[in-house]
Amino acid sequence: EAQVTQNPRYLITVTGKKLTVTCSQNMNHEYMSWYRQDPGLGLRQIYYSMNVEVTDKGDVPEGYKVSRKEKRNFPLILESPSPNQTSLYFCASSSVGAGEQYFGPGTRLTVT
Amino acid sequence: GENVEQHPSTLSVQEGDSAVIKCTYSDSASNYFPWYKQELGKGPQLIIDIRSNVGEKKDQRIAVTLNKTAKHFSLHITETQPEDSAVYFCAAIRETSYDKVIFGPGTSLSVIP
Numbered sequence: 141e142a143q144v145t146q147n148p149r150y151l152i153t154v155t156g157k158k159l160t161v162t163c164s165q166n167m168n169h170e171y172m173s174w175y176r177q178d179p180g181l182g183l184r185q186i187y188y189s190m191n192v193e194v195t196d197k198g199d200v201p202e203g204y205k206v207s208r209k210e211k212r213n214f215p216l217i218l219e220s221p222s223p224n225q226t227s228l229y230f231c232a233s234s235s236v237g238a239g240e241q242y243f244g245p246g247t248r249l250t251v252t
Numbered sequence: 253g254e255n256v257e258q259h260p261s262t263l264s265v266q267e268g269d270s271a272v273i274k275c276t277y278s279d280s281a282s283n284y285f286p287w288y289k290q291e292l293g294k295g296p297q298l299i300i301d302i303r304s305n306v307g308e309k310k311d312q313r314i315a316v317t318l319n320k321t322a323k324h325f326s327l328h329i330t331e332t333q334p335e336d337s338a339v340y341f342c343a344a345i346r347e348t349s350y351d352k353v354i355f356g357p358g359t360s361l362s363v364i365p
Contacts, residue, residue: 182341182357198352230295238351243295
């Protein structure tokens, strides 16, 4: 089944404790992206990647890191999480640019 | 910076009525405009899209119109059904090497049976 998977789905952590949210797609898509969703603000793009080893900042990259060492994986790294990074995070992928994007199920992160 | 406005933020309609959601974008170089539907507890899913060389596109009960001069585009849902209840997001994208995505803030649609 074609899908985007994210792990973990739920995470509660404390300020400053490094964490990684994994994202994997099995559709051989070139484009992958991370978004955060907050009430009233919709979806905001954090980082995106056009292909392996190519990443670019989205609208809200501060406090996040990404890497794209393999085509299928695009992990999101929070080196020192803060409470303002409490949010619902989505990973997405598409075959060509930012065309039809397939979204993962989301990761709800709480930073206390 | 680039911006996408979306109105209304919430919309309630009676089953069978039509619903219209409007978006305005600021980046005149945007040329791809998708609409996503997000059901509760799930990730967004593409429902329809339009490119700037087309003024209107239909898919059964859903249609999207684009006015590039005015930089706005709209989603039209006819004969609404309870399963249309969801949050809808529009987006504006430059389909070039620069594929940053700007989403609108979303519209929560409720279809009342």
